[in-house]
Amino acid sequence: MNQSHLPGEDVEVFYFGPSEKSLFGIFHRPPPQTARQTGVVLCPPIEQEYIRCHRAYRQWAIRLARVGFPVLRFDYYGTGDSAGDDAVQGLSQWRADISAAVEELKNRGRLSAVCLGGLRLGAALASQVAAERRDITGLALWEPVVSGQEYLQELIEWHQDKLWYFLSDVQNAPETNDRPSELLGLALTPAMLDDFNQLNLLSTTQPPADRILIIENNATESAKELLAHFEKLESGVLYKVVAGPRVWSDDPDKALVPHEVLQAMVAWMSEVAE
Amino acid sequence: MSERAVLFGRNKTLVGILTEPDFPPDPSLPAVVLFNGGLIHRVGPSRVYVKLARRLAQMGFIVLRFDLSGIGDSSARLDNLPFEQSVPDDAQQAFDYLARTRGIKRFITAGHCAGSLHAFRVAMQDNRVASVILINSEGGEDSWKAYDRRRKTSRYYENYYGKGALTSSDKWRKFFTGRASYRSIARNVVQNILWNKVLTLSFRVKNAVAGRHRATQYGAQIKAIVEGMHALAQRNTPILIVYSQGSSGLQRTQLLVGSELHELSAAEKLKLEIIPQADHTFTLLASQEKLAQIVESWCRAFNQESAVMSSY
Known part of the structure; x- marks a missing residue:
């Protein structure tokens, strides 16, 4: 390890995947004496939520690396530092990106097992990918989006509020209706809108992983329904309510780190994975 | 590229x-x-x-x-x-x-x-x-930050009522059937819109009169x-x-x-x-x-x- 790095901050930055759709990745190397056989891929949320939670995600990765997990953070196609503009055709692209990240981490760390962690839409996509792949050891779902339709409605309201608050002249701003063409900086293709409307974690028919953690700030009905659904699918699910800042929607200049939430997720992952 | x-x-x-x-x-x-x-x-x-x-x-x-x-x-x-x-x-x-x-x-x-x-x-x-x-x-300085916040708050509620609530049949129904929070509406209109407008206008006038040397600490x-x-x-x-x-x-x-x-x-x-x-x-x-x-x-x-x- 380079002596100028604190534990968990020893990173490699790179692009991976096909050149026309290359994805930005940042690999957190654990201290050699602590390295585990299981790695963790952290799946980000999107757009404003992605920007606001960046610091918390970095801290999440650092803390996981400190207890021995090789960790890969990455940006989906058309988001962050990855290739592509805003107009992504559908959620299947981002699910494929998660799978590509899992393979990349396995190869890079010579690992046999991988856990997934995600916040908001990142949690929903991670859950869908895990159910599809059937090889994910553990799944940490932080404030998961359960219904894409409800999530879309939240984004529409946030976008509208933002324009009303910040724009000096909203007269000629694009209309925010039920099928908006853009939300919070994200261009919404018709295919993407349809995908959001169809996203529903309660319709999953396969258990996403043997061990699942659902964690949220305040108990919500949708998370409880998700818990019941996963229990029905015979997954080992732990549900926790841990108070902390809403880092995905707070002012980005606050850059808060939800210490207790991260600690709970890292402790849980340390228990379920080698 | x-x-x-x-x-x-x-x-x-x-x-x-x-x-x-x-x-x-x-x-x-x-x-x-x-x-x-x-x-x-x-x-x-x-x-x-x-x-x-x-x-x-x-x-x-x-x-x-x-x-x-x-x-x-x-x-x-x-x-x-x-x-x-x-x-x-x-x-x-x-x-x-x-x-x-x-x-x-x-x-x-x-x-x-x-x-x-x-x-x-x-x-x-x-x-x-x-x-x-x-x-x-x-x-x-803080006075500019407060000015900025007041402008935006006033603008938000103006838009909220002008473009949101006034055009919503559901909000009107609530208003006329006694299910609206009249106290909250009054507070938003008087304090968050009107009073903030008065404060921001007085801030601008004060700065314009004081000139650039006194408009900042x-x-x-x-x-x-x-x-x-x-x-x-x-x-x-x-x-x-x-x-x-x-x-x-x-x-x-x-x-x-x-x-x-x-x-x-x-x-x-x-x-x-x-x-x-x-x-x-x-x-x-x-x-x-x-x-x-x-x-x-x-x-x-x-x-x-x-x-x-x-x-x-």
Whole structure:
């Protein structure tokens, strides 16, 4: 390890995947004496939520690396530092990106097992990918989006509020209706809108992983329904309510780190994975 | 256009993305270096840094957008250098990296919000900076922040009632059937709309009467900025200032350094561009496109200058 790095901050930055759709990745190397056989891929949320939670995600990765997990953070196609503009055709692209990240981490760390962690839409996509792949050891779902339709409605309201608050002249701003063409900086293709409307974690028919953690700030009905659904699918699910800042929607200049939430997720992952 | 993720700096702790043209770059062209806007990592607000970098690389520029120490993915420094010293030092490391690996000799510094202050300060300290791009510089003392917050709160509730509630049949039904919170409506209209309008108007009048020397507690800082603008003009380092229409930062800048803006614009050492229908972080895609066009157009002058130089 380079002596100028604190534990968990020893990173490699790179692009991976096909050149026309290359994805930005940042690999957190654990201290050699602590390295585990299981790695963790952290799946980000999107757009404003992605920007606001960046610091918390970095801290999440650092803390996981400190207890021995090789960790890969990455940006989906058309988001962050990855290739592509805003107009992504559908959620299947981002699910494929998660799978590509899992393979990349396995190869890079010579690992046999991988856990997934995600916040908001990142949690929903991670859950869908895990159910599809059937090889994910553990799944940490932080404030998961359960219904894409409800999530879309939240984004529409946030976008509208933002324009009303910040724009000096909203007269000629694009209309925010039920099928908006853009939300919070994200261009919404018709295919993407349809995908959001169809996203529903309660319709999953396969258990996403043997061990699942659902964690949220305040108990919500949708998370409880998700818990019941996963229990029905015979997954080992732990549900926790841990108070902390809403880092995905707070002012980005606050850059808060939800210490207790991260600690709970890292402790849980340390228990379920080698 | 290609992108490369890089770790650079004395201890390889600074994380950046280098965006380069597909064709061999002209080494006489300045490279563009983008500084973090506040604590937002190197993608910039609403990802605009990524878009700017790609557009400029297609024009032939090398662009480095990177995280300052302790921001984004760059590790915090272990030398406890104060921020006002660590930023120029980080910038120096970015310039050295571009000089060593790409043979770059001149730079354009650019940044959004707090990043614009970094871009400006670095330009004042380093003669290799050929131009500065300042996007939505905000800030100021608490009274300006309170003014800004009141303006936005008043605007929000005006829009909420004017465009939202008044056009909603459901809200009207609640209002006439006694299910609305009349106390909350009264508070929003009287306190959040009307009273905030009175306070913001009185703030503007007070500042207009007091003039620029009394409109800020930071007289020394304003003096330094004015001197810096003149020094850059003398050094032939033009400044592009971009603001979202109606921003408090634009009002403050015009109040505090309005005469310098006018003077330097007339001498073609400075250009002020205002983007309509834009918020501070360029949420709307059309405002992002407009920003990219303005920056492209500004940088085109360096491309033309380089073409003239290479024809000799």
